[in-house]
Amino acid sequence: MPVKPLNDQQLIQAYLEGNERAFEELLQRHKQKIYTSIYLFVKDHSLAEDIFQEVFIKIIDTLRQGKYNHEGKFVQWAMRIAYNLCVDYFRRSKRRPQVHGSDEFDIFEVLRVDGDNVEERMIKEQTYDRVRQLVDMLPPEQREVVILRHYADMSFKEIAQLTRVSINTALGRMRYALINMRKMIAQKQVQLS
Numbered sequence: 001m002p003v004k005p006l007n008d009q010q011l012i013q014a015y016l017e018g019n020e021r022a023f024e025e026l027l028q029r030h031k032q033k034i035y036t037s038i039y040l041f042v043k044d045h046s047l048a049e050d051i052f053q054e055v056f057i058k059i060i061d062t063l064r065q066g067k068y069n070h071e072g073k074f075v076q077w078a079m080r081i082a083y084n085l086c087v088d089y090f091r092r093s094k095r096r097p098q099v100h101g102s103d104e105f106d107i108f109e110v111l112r113v114d115g116d117n118v119e120e121r122m123i124k125e126q127t128y129d130r131v132r133q134l135v136d137m138l139p140p141e142q143r144e145v146v147i148l149r150h151y152a153d154m155s156f157k158e159i160a161q162l163t164r165v166s167i168n169t170a171l172g173r174m175r176y177a178l179i180n181m182r183k184m185i186a187q188k189q190v191q192l193s
Helices: 008-016 020-042 045-064 074-093 118-136 140-151 156-163 167-188
Strands: none
Touching: 008 020, 008 045, 008 074, 020 045, 020 074, 020 140, 045 074, 074 156, 118 140, 118 167, 140 156, 140 167, 156 167
């Protein structure tokens, strides 16, 4: 049975019926988004890979135990598990996440748009660097909402559920993040094109 045309729920059902290929498809379908979100929080490839593996071990265990809640979407559920594991890591290590790229991996490369000429790519790269620096300078709660909203592509409702705050709090954090970024731009006279 071909698994590509199946939706997430059908893939989960096929996996529970013994089709290992269905779980592989589910993993392939969502691994980039989940791994990228983890990496943005921990900024360490080996740690991000470890947490990513833990996420899917938890997913497999939950599915096999029949405890998966069919009400929500799979990817939001997986992102919540990933987020919780990242929070657990930071609680243990008492570190706060910061968003920035490295020589090995840069989230903004994932967002690449084909067809740009060299000048347009250079302008975009400079803009991404400036935005990344501004996001790094935000308070942790504001930085977290920006990452989840713009890089993990989550709705404010999903962010509120994931971070266990009200939607108004999530919206407020985003609002203050934008205000703070504008102030930083004005102070540093950074021009974003």
